[in-house]
Amino acid sequence: MSDLLKSYRFREERQSDWAKLDQILTRAESGGVKSLSDDQMLALPRLYRQAVSSLSVARSISLDQNVINYLESLCTRAYFFVYGARTTLGERMMLFLRSDWPAAVSKSVWTTLIAAFFFFGGWALAFFLCLQDMDWFWTFHGQNFMDGRNPDATVEYLRSTIYTTEGDTGEGQLTAFASFLFNNNAQIALLAFALGFAFGIPTAWLLVYNGVMIGSLYAVFWDKGLGYEFTGWLMIHGVTELFAIVLAGAAGFVIGGAVAFPGPHSRIASARLAGQRAATIAMGCVVMLIIAALLEGFGRQLINSDLVRYIIASVTLLFWLVYFYAPRKEVPA
Amino acid sequence: MTKPPLKMAPVNAAAAQSGEAAVQRRARFAEEMRQSKTVRRLVTPEGAAIQLKLASVAERAGAFMIDLAIQWAIVIATLLGLGYVAGALSPGSANIAFAFWLVFFFFLRNFYYIFFEIGQRGATPGKRILGLRVAARDGGRLTANSVLARNFIREIEIGLPFQFVLMGGDQFGAWMALFGLLWSGVFLLFPVFNKDKMRVGDLLAGTWVIKAPKAKLLEDIASSMARPESASRFAFSMAQTDAYGIHELHVLEDVLRQSTADIKAQVAGRIRTKIGWSRTDGESDVSFLEAYYAALRKRLEQRMLLGDRKSDKFDVR
Numbered sequence: 001m002s003d004l005l006k007s008y009r010f011r012e013e014r015q016s017d018w019a020k021l022d023q024i025l026t027r028a029e030s031g032g033v034k035s036l037s038d039d040q041m042l043a044l045p046r047l048y049r050q051a052v053s054s055l056s057v058a059r060s061i062s063l064d065q066n067v068i069n070y071l072e073s074l075c076t077r078a079y080f081f082v083y084g085a086r087t088t089l090g091e092r093m094m095l096f097l098r099s100d101w102p103a104a105v106s107k108s109v110w111t112t113l114i115a116a117f118f119f120f121g122g123w124a125l126a127f128f129l130c131l132q133d134m135d136w137f138w139t140f141h142g143q144n145f146m147d148g149r150n151p152d153a154t155v156e157y158l159r160s161t162i163y164t165t166e167g168d169t170g171e172g173q174l175t176a177f178a179s180f181l182f183n184n185n186a187q188i189a190l191l192a193f194a195l196g197f198a199f200g201i202p203t204a205w206l207l208v209y210n211g212v213m214i215g216s217l218y219a220v221f222w223d224k225g226l227g228y229e230f231t232g233w234l235m236i237h238g239v240t241e242l243f244a245i246v247l248a249g250a251a252g253f254v255i256g257g258a259v260a261f262p263g264p265h266s267r268i269a270s271a272r273l274a275g276q277r278a279a280t281i282a283m284g285c286v287v288m289l290i291i292a293a294l295l296e297g298f299g300r301q302l303i304n305s306d307l308v309r310y311i312i313a314s315v316t317l318l319f320w321l322v323y324f325y326a327p328r329k330e331v332p333a
Numbered sequence: 334m335t336k337p338p339l340k341m342a343p344v345n346a347a348a349a350q351s352g353e354a355a356v357q358r359r360a361r362f363a364e365e366m367r368q369s370k371t372v373r374r375l376v377t378p379e380g381a382a383i384q385l386k387l388a389s390v391a392e393r394a395g396a397f398m399i400d401l402a403i404q405w406a407i408v409i410a411t412l413l414g415l416g417y418v419a420g421a422l423s424p425g426s427a428n429i430a431f432a433f434w435l436v437f438f439f440f441l442r443n444f445y446y447i448f449f450e451i452g453q454r455g456a457t458p459g460k461r462i463l464g465l466r467v468a469a470r471d472g473g474r475l476t477a478n479s480v481l482a483r484n485f486i487r488e489i490e491i492g493l494p495f496q497f498v499l500m501g502g503d504q505f506g507a508w509m510a511l512f513g514l515l516w517s518g519v520f521l522l523f524p525v526f527n528k529d530k531m532r533v534g535d536l537l538a539g540t541w542v543i544k545a546p547k548a549k550l551l552e553d554i555a556s557s558m559a560r561p562e563s564a565s566r567f568a569f570s571m572a573q574t575d576a577y578g579i580h581e582l583h584v585l586e587d588v589l590r591q592s593t594a595d596i597k598a599q600v601a602g603r604i605r606t607k608i609g610w611s612r613t614d615g616e617s618d619v620s621f622l623e624a625y626y627a628a629l630r631k632r633l634e635q636r637m638l639l640g641d642r643k644s645d646k647f648d649v650r
Binding site for chain 1: 536
């Protein structure tokens with residue numbers, strides 16, 4: 001045993017640099033990029049390249065399992081750090097709001113129209129069926145529907161559900177109700193997106209079903225001559241909320257379309273390309289539903305004038321249309 | 334990578350070729366084959382290959398259970414905390430506290446995974462504990478959109494079967510629930526049935542979950558040979574260092590690093606018999622094993638440099 005092992009000397013010469021890289025990575029993983037000093041940032045690329053070349057050399061000359069496992073793990077961690085995303089959560093959110101989300105929505109005009117067709121088709125179907133024969137309402141809703149808002153209710157009762165009377169409901173109950181609804185709707189929106197990859201069929205069903213639910217309720221109020229007032233009550237937040245549900249459906253159809261008609265890609269690759277755009281839209285839907293819940297929880301309860309309700313509805317509609325579809329300058333990523 | 338449990342090398346080489354040893358050897362190859370199926374090569378822009386090991390379904394499920402437990406712990410703790418605060422302030426504020434809690438619950442339910450996976454480590458606390466992380470399948474960077482996509486799909490993978498379980502009611506309803514459960518079970522069990530262990534969410538987002546454990550660099554066993562007194566005491570002949578192959582070397586490394594003194598003594602005894610080494614005065618089992626490890630590794634590495642990998646002791650050329 002006159003001379004030492006080659007692999008042993010190889011390791012002795014390089015292990016202090018490996019340890020340095022390990023230390024930098026450990027620090028960056030727990031504290032983010034900002035916790036690194038300038039020296040460490042400058043040293044990182046060199047240490048990373050050295051570790052990667054050490055790994056390929058070690059694989060061919062060393063039989064020490066521990067060294068190879070260690071380098072394998074070190075290089076994997078370093079690779080994900082060096083080539084990983086460098087943006088912070090805040091920057092990503094700004095990028096999402098400024099360009100990613102509206103771009104994803106405006107690229108999906110056709111699927112949005114299809115989703116709107118299913119939703120409002122369901123709405124119109126239920127509306128006209130119910131106007132012809134109110135028994136349809138019971139078919140759609142079953143025997144128990146919220147707060148007795150059904151064809152048997154009196155005009156006065158229905159009117160009272162549209163406007164807030166003094167001391168009628170406490171602030172706390174309203175916020176609880178709003179957040180409950182918003183929970184429920186957000187889950188429906190995410191479901192409409194998530195079910196999209198079954199060729200969009202469950203998404204279409206979900207849209208029609210939700211359209212039917214609202215359309216039949218609409219018919220009840222219309223039948224009692226409260227159409228104008230009910231529209232104001234519904235649309236003050238409904239413009240945002242229904243738009244969000246339609247967009248969630250559109251996101252589902254984007255994936256469904258990509259799976260059904262993959263074009264030049266494989267089905268999996270096509271689904272992956274579409275999936276990211278669709279997920280951006282779905283994320284946006286959650287944001288819209290948060291805004292809708294705020295409008296519902298506070299705006300609708302505090303504003304009892306029909307005219308103001310209509311104005312708010314129009315303004316929000318205009319806002320969303322301009323935000324999504326108005327042409328904009330390219331934001332450098 | 335976990336090695337199969339240590340198997341004692343048979344004393345008689347002739348007996349080894351047949352019978353139990355041959356069965357063990359085949360089992361070892363089968364195990365290595367199975368392990369290699371979960372390894373994916375990633376070629377970095379520098380041209381070096383990194384081997385990524387996919388997380389097993391059991392590890393994924395375990396990480397999910399841990400995350401779920403953390404989420405529930407947070408939910409229950411905040412509910413109790415808010416309830417206590419609301420009760421102390423005024424009895425009427427319970428509703429507002431409940432509303433806040435619902436909104437908080439919503440964010441926790443939908444953004445817990447997204448918040449952690451968007452971060453530098455690409456892993457939720459559950460995944461971190463088990464040494465896993467999310468990575469893009471094409472080796473590129475993990476985008477925020479991918480993280481959103483893979484986590485929104487969770488709604489059908491976990492939520493849908495759960496809803497069908499809670500459904501039920503009359504006989505018709507129960508049948509519907511059963512069919513729904515079977516249908517949604519396809520999504521839940523999807524990772525079991527594809528070779529990349531992807532969830533539906535991974536499929537759509539273009540991601541997979543890999544093992545990224547932190548390994549420690551331990552001391553090189555061969556470093557004991559740097560001491561002159563042990564170098565002079567043990568001089569193995571060429572025939573003695575050709576007795577074993579790479580597999581036995583790795584097993585010996587595991588024995589030296591992890592096993593008890595009792596096992597070390599047994600292994601040392603077997604190696605002495607096999608290579609015909611007579612024990613000298615004051616020679617400890619550990620020092621013998623370390624010396625033999627260094628000599629064997631030196632010999633095998635020399636042969637490897639010349640393109641001759643002796644995979645195990647049966648590999649005679």
